[in-house]
Structure formats: C-alpha cells, structure tokens
Amino acid sequence: MEAAIDIRYALDTFYFLICAALVMWMAAGFTMLEAGLVRARNTVEILTKNVALFAIACLMYLIFGYTLMYPEAGVNSVWPGIGFLPGADHTVEAVMASEGETYYSGAADFMFQMVFVATAMSIVSGAVAERMKMWSFLAFAVVMTGFIYPLQGYWSWGEGFLDGLGYSDYAGSGIVHLAGAAAALAGVLLLGPRRGRFGPDGKINAIPGANLPLATLGMFVLWMGWFGFNGGSELKVSDIESANNVARVFVNTNLAASGGLVGALIIARLIFGKADLTMALNGALAGLVSITADPLSPGHGLAAVIGLIGGVLVVLSIIGLDRLKIDDPVGAISVHGVCGIFGVLAVLASNDEATLLAQLTGIGVIFGFVFVSSIAVWLALKSTMGLRVDEEAEYEGLDMAECGMEAYPEFVSSRSG
Template identity: 65%
Template sequence: MDIEQQVVEVAYALDTFYFLMAGALVMWMAAGFTMLEAGMVRTKSVAEILTKNISLYSIASVMYMLIGYNIMYSDGLTSLIPGLGFFITGDNAVSEVLGSGGDIYYSDRADFFFQVVFVATAMSIVSGAVAERMKLWAFLAFAVVLTGVIYPIQGFWSWGGGMLDQIGYLDYAGSGIVHFTGAVAALAGVLLLGARKGKYGKDGRINAIPGSSMPLATLGVLILWLGWFGFNGGSELKVSDVESANAVAAVFTNTNLAAAGGVIAALITTRLMFGKADLTMALNGAIAGLVSITAEPMMPSPLLATFIGAVGGVIVVFSIVALDKVKIDDPVGAISAHGTAGIWGVLAVLLSNPDATFVAQIAGLAAIFVFVFLASLLVWFILKMAMGIRLGEEEEELGADVTECGLEAYPEFTNK
C-alpha cells in the first residue's frame, strides 16, 4: 500500500469516526428533550413524557431505516422499494459527496446514523408542545408517519437534491428542515387538540401551570446545548483537512455564542417586560439562540453569531406571550423556540452567506410550512376520528402517568 492510499484510508477512518461521534452527541439531545419536558410538565405527567421520548426515538430509528432514509436521499418516493436493499442485505457502501474541503468519503452506515438522530429531534419537538393532554398511542402513531414519510419528503427537497436545493435554499444544519418542521407539525396537532384544562379562563385570563422541576428543565437545556455541537458541527461532514477542521472550530464557537446570546437577551427582555428574571424564558432563549444559528453556523463572525442568537432570544419571549394570548397552549414553548426562532434562523443566513437570496429562503420556509402543516393536520385529523387524540376530562385530571402508563414518576409524593 502506497503513502497516498494510506492517507486516504486514515482520512476515511477519521471522518467516519467524527461523523459517528457527532451523531452520538445529537442522540444525547434525546436525553435533553426528555429532561426539559419532564421538568416543564406537572408531576402527574412526567412518566408519560419519559415513555413518549424513549419511544419516539426508537420509532424514528426504525421508520427512517425502513422508509425515510431512502425517500430523503434517493429520488424521493420514486425509488422507495429498491433502496430497501441496503438495509436488508447489510451492505456497507462508501458514500462520496462534495464538501467545503473537497471530496468526502465515509460509510453509508455513518451517514444513516447521523441523519436518523435528526429526524428524532424533529419528533421530539412535537412531544413537548402536545404534553399533558394527548393520548400516548395517538402520539406514537403520528410519530410513525412524521419520521417515516413527512420529514423525509421535505428533507429530500433541501438535502436530497430536490426542488428547494435547486432554487438555492440554504439551511446548513436544519433551522427550517428540522426545527421549523417539528414546530409546524406540533402546531397542527395543538390546534386540533386544544389547551390543557384550566389553562385559559373564560374571562380571558391566562393561568400559569408551573412545571414539576426547574432543575430537570435546566439540565435538559444544558444537555441540548452540548448535543448541539454535534448537531451543527457534524453537519460539516468531515474534519480530516485544515479547511474543514477550521470550519468545525468556527461552527462550535458560533453555536456556543449564539446560545449564550439567546439566554442573555431573553433574561433582559423578561426583566424589562415582567420585572423578573424568568428562568423558563431564559431556557427557551438558549434553545432559540441555538435554533437561530443552525441554518448558518459557519460563516458569521463570533459577534454576529452572538447577535443572531440574541435576536432569537428576544423573539422567543414575544412569541410565547403572543401564542398564549391567542390560546395556543404549548407547555414547553417548543413552537416558539423551534418554529418562530427557526424562521429567523433561515432568514439570518442572509446576514453572512453571500450565496443566500431572500426569495429562496422565503420559498423554502413557505414550502416546508404548507406541506408539513397540511400533511400533519390530515394525519392528526385521521387519528382524531379513528382513535381520538385527547385524553378525557377525568383522565386529564388524574394525569397521563396513571391513565396512559399505569405508574407514576414520583409515587412517594403523589400518594401522600
């Protein structure tokens, strides 16, 4: 074996290992979403939240293997069946794609693993928004369709070489493709589902429903913050040359600063609006900052990245307040942190990427919204007619833990 071949093999091994470790970091975000949601809901719904999150990740993994991956990275729906051979035979082909540093070689298995944790992230966003009043099995049935069909179709449009890619829509790691998609699917479900009992008074009053554990919620956000380095950093796809290594360093730095900017801006905004430092808004500020930088984390300067995250932190506060005023009940603020901030993130690409155009970015957002909203609304409606999607009044009062899971997360406290 000559020196050149050895260099290629070392680069292949390094890039594949980096890809896998980035995917593992993104998988750890499942724990972050789980802890965030568990902390933001009431004690009587925590076990059901835990069940939903570990189940949705498992469903996403299997459905993306069976259907979703081939829809997203082939010719859309046209070559669905032939593509199944990769997973049936166990072939471990080598992918070649063109990246910022030149040709990138890595295992197809590594590519699949990295992509599957993204689709699980989109579904995790839905989980928090519909918490405390949705039937568990209706939620899991929707997870099958979103992760197997809805997400991969719109993902193909951008990352699979489809129509949005062809018109120049740019979304580096998925502010629109992942986060906005999850938020739009959640919005469709929330509109059909309605608000939690007692959330909104007949006189127009908005009643706060405190979560069970702010320490858990804070831990969840810090886990998400860590996992996001894999989410954005892994999207560079390689690290085996100077250019790509420097790009990854820029992505990590900007991702971190955007989250920090989001927290600070959300804290200042809530202090000015409410006279208090609202922890829940600060947590959503971190997520909004992360979502905002995800569409283009490589090109902004550190100062611009901080600004992009800070704008996301301000936007998320106003969005959460606005949704409450129109009686859209989102227990964890997911629609605002991932949806409203996702819109800003896609548009913020224009601030640093000279190849981005306003028309293409708006067209991408519009296409994703229309397709995902209508498809999700249809699926939610069919589920509502077929099996019901909302717990009964008595079941909701008792809590999803007892009625859906037959156990409680904190029995020592709830049985006293």
C-alpha cells in the same frame, strides 16, 4: 495515496459517529426538559413518549425514511435484495464518496441522518403534552418520521427542487426545527389547550412545571448535543479547511446559545419585572435554533447577535401564543418554529450566496407541506383513535391513565402535582 485516503476515511467516519452520538444525546435533553416543565402527574407519560418516539423514528427511517430523503443512497443498502425499495447499487457498509474527495462510511451517514429525524419528532412531544393520548401521538410519530419529514428533507438535503432554487439551511433551522414546529402547531390547534389554562374571562393561568432543576439539566444536555448537530453537518474534519470550519461552527453555536439566553433573560426582566428561568432556558434553545441554518458564515459577534435576537423573539412569541390561546406547555412552537423561521432568514446576513426568494420559498414550502400533511394525519387519528384523553384522565394525570404508575410515588401523589 491509498494510506492517506484510509486515514481520512477513518477520521471522517469516526467524527461523523461521534457527532451522531451527540445528537442522539439530545433526545435525553428533550426528555429531561419536557419532564421538568410538565406537572408531576404527567411525568411518566412524557418520559414514555420520548423514549418510544426515538425508537420509532429510528425504525421508520430505516424502513422508509432514508430512501425517500436520499434516493441515491437507498434503503436497498440496509435491506439488500428487497426489490420494491429503491436504492443505489452500493451498500452502506461500503465506502461512500460525497462531494469530491470526502470519504466516510455510508453507515455513519445513515446514523447521523437517523438521529436528526428523531430530533424533529421530539419537538412535537412537548407541545402536545398533558392532554394527548399517548398511542395517538406514537401513531403520528410513525407517519412523521417515516414519510412527512423525509419527503420535505429530500427537497433540500436530498438535492430536490429547494436545493436547486438555492435554499440554504446548513444544519436544519427549517428542515428540522421548523418542520417539527409545524407538525406540533397542527396538533395543538386540533387538540386545544389544557383544562384551566385559559379562564373564561380571557385570563391566562400559569401552570408551573414540576421540576425546574431537571428542565435546566435538559437545556444543558441539548446545548451540548447541539455541537454534534451543527458541527457534524460540516460532514468531515480530515483537512485543514474543514477542521477550521468545525471549530468556527462550535464557537458560533456556543455564542448564539449564550446570546439567546441573555437576550431572553433581559427581555423577560423588562416585561415581567423578574428573572424568569423558563424563559432563559428557552432563550438558549432559541439562540441555538436561530444559528443552526448557518453557524459557519457569521463572525463570532454576529453569531451572538443572531442568538440574542432569537432569545428576544422567543419570549415575545410565547407571550403572543398565550394571548391567542394556543397552549404550548414547553414553548416548542416558539423556540423551533418562530426562531426556525428567523434562523433561515438570518442566513442572508452573512451568506452572500443565499437569496431572499430562495429562503422565503423554503420557509413556505416546509411549513406549508408539513402543516397540511400533519393536519390530515391528526384529523385521521382524531376520527379513529381520538386525540385527547377524557376530562377525568387529564385531571388525575396521564401517568396513571396511560402508564399505570407515578414518577414520584414516595414524594407526592400524582393528583397533587
């Protein structure tokens, strides 16, 4: 019996860590996607923001976030002997038992949850691109990853009041993606659009990204990483039922992405008369976000339909936000916000235990708390550090203004990108 437990412990811990590595790889996907969708003169700055936010997220989750989100596990496990940080008696290096007979390393659980918070923060980066001060963004990342995200995460995954109401969100359409989009929306509303994005006559001026091959690579990296994001949320793989569940989650995740891409491609063709690559890329991500709240319960056909609807919604949302003069260079608010809401509601189509009241409450609480908290932090930063670069820096490009270097110095001047 003890040998069997050892094997299950080792297998589940290894699976957890592999999934954590896949989710960490999503940071590369966000980085490449955003770098491809901004202008050449802002590439170094967006790269710097993404690598820095990942490191900040990991450190803040270590120091504060984990204990706020999972008080039963506790940060004393990471900082033993520090009395002012709440925590349980066990250490993360010890065997962690969860949900009956599930055994895995607490350190593996910590690692998996840590890369999730970085994902939420990555959503904000693209939405505020090309006009926000880098250090103001990083200061917000400290608060978002250390406090805002973990507090709302506790209400659901930490067995807080949303969990008690029956709110169902398997891998985080609301907890991760809607939260990130709410923080992004708050920042974008205070920041305003990029100069030249909207004309005085109401005209919407397109600002093409500098490197669509890079953006496409970023989308595929995210698609791959999402198997860890959703698959790892099963938490174990060491018995027949959980192994079958993981396989089902992988298939549904892939089909939803496929449905989303096709749905976005078709609706874009009907609206614009041409195949729009950027809409197709966001369509795949929209399908992934839409299925994340429940990639286990739906049949394979329903998963593809959920993804397809998400792909249609993201195109309509991007167009709608443009008409409202809300400037989101990469479509992050539409992908993660609108489709995050849809994904939470789509749970009702296949999970008989989910209720409309609980799902709507979860959406309202997560969006409301994160949006209001983020507005407060953004306003504090605006009154102290400032949020937006000056007009000259925006025209010249944030690469030189914020980082002092160009991404493509041998090929193009930053001022022409």
